[in-house]
Amino acid sequence: MKIKVTTLAGWGLIATIIASENFFYLVVGDSTRVMGVISLNDLFVLLAILWIGLIMFMYRNQPNPIYHFKWIILFSLVLMMTSSLQSYLLYGQDLIMGIRPQRYWLVWAFMYFPISKLLFLKRFTYEEVQKTIFIIGTLELIIYISQYLLLGQIQYLNVSSNDVYSTTRLYINNIFLNLLLFINLDRLFNKKKVIKSTLYIIAILFVIIIVGKMRMTFISVSGAIIIGFIMWRKGGLLKLLTFLMLFPSLSIILNLEEIQAIFLTLKGESTVNTLNIREVGREFYFSILKQHPVLGGGYINTQWEPAAIASRVYDRIFWVDNGIFGFAYFYGLLGVAWVIALFRKIYIMAWKVKRNLNCYLFFIMPLYWIIAMPTELHWYYNSFLVVTLLICMLEVKYRESC
Known part of the structure; x- marks a missing residue:
């Protein structure tokens, strides 16, 4: 069966993103051995290198973008x-x-080069990359939030945890989810799918504050969001309504144990300092x-x-x-x-x-x-x-x- 190059490009990108996201912590990539020879992490690194080589070779005669x-x-x-x-x-x-x-x-x-070229040649589009981010990010939200809610009953994630506060903290990577958060914030600023975008932002902030209890990440993400709101042009009524909704939400967030710990840490009074x-x-x-x-x-x-x-x-x-x-x-x-x-x-x-x-x-x-x-x-x-x-x-x- 002949595999289309566009199919190879799309699935190669998806597989690499999942590998870079630690396989959603459903397996331990560095200790899981494939055929008892190579770790799962290293296998996907080799596959990513192969993917880079194949894409650049297959499109070697096609025009190159300006690689900024x-x-x-x-x-x-x-x-x-x-x-x-x-x-x-x-x-x-x-x-x-x-x-x-x-x-x-x-x-x-180095995946920059094939991804940039594929986007330039429209072998997959900006919208398709965004859709991929939404699909993978949504899966992560479902997996991480459900695991947090089911703690004490069942644990299916291979992730470090501790009881640093009165509830458990899961040490999960959040950088990809934050990409999804800021994509949704941009959509909100452009008045696209406002309710759906708001729900995504809330869900990701829940993972940052409650599931991962990532204090510095919360401060930095919140700071970027606030600066974004200040910069938001032509927000009109939506901007006003969003601000009005933020005040009661801010009151609830500031009283969370995890957020109070931030203030205590800054004052040097926290037990988790x-x-x-x-x-x-x-x-x-x-x-x-x-x-x-x-x-x-x-x-x-x-x-x-x-x-x-x-x-x-x-x-x-x-x-x-x-x-x-x-x-x-x-x-x-x-x-x-x-x-x-x-x-x-x-x-x-x-x-x-x-x-x-x-x-x-x-x-x-x-x-x-x-x-x-x-x-x-x-x-x-x-x-x-x-x-x-x-x-x-x-x-x-x-x-x-x-």
């Missing part, structure tokens, strides 16, 4: 090499040990950057004992809890320059799209990443594929706005 983010994406390969080399020089860590943990970031990043250890972590990372400003401390593989000790992970200093500071520790000021270049490019294009098409998605969503940057960098650590999807979709809208 080409050099930024390619430079991620440079960062991978320099960070691995730095770890080798500082701790004697094998180069492969530095490269291997970065494979997900690199593969998800991670600010102190983060402060220690930042001071440590700054000290390393003073010694190695350009390349930083290199990429740490905790399986190499000298590197793990040097990074102070045994002192409970984790780079994932220190946002851009942890990233700078890995990649030095070279990596920070890369982040600045990425966001600068996004906003140069997003501003034109917002102005000409009244599309807020690409302007507001990166705001939540920027607000959260001092303490979390989930768009890098958890799933760079969301960034890839966003910039590919941005390119489509940018072409329309020109």
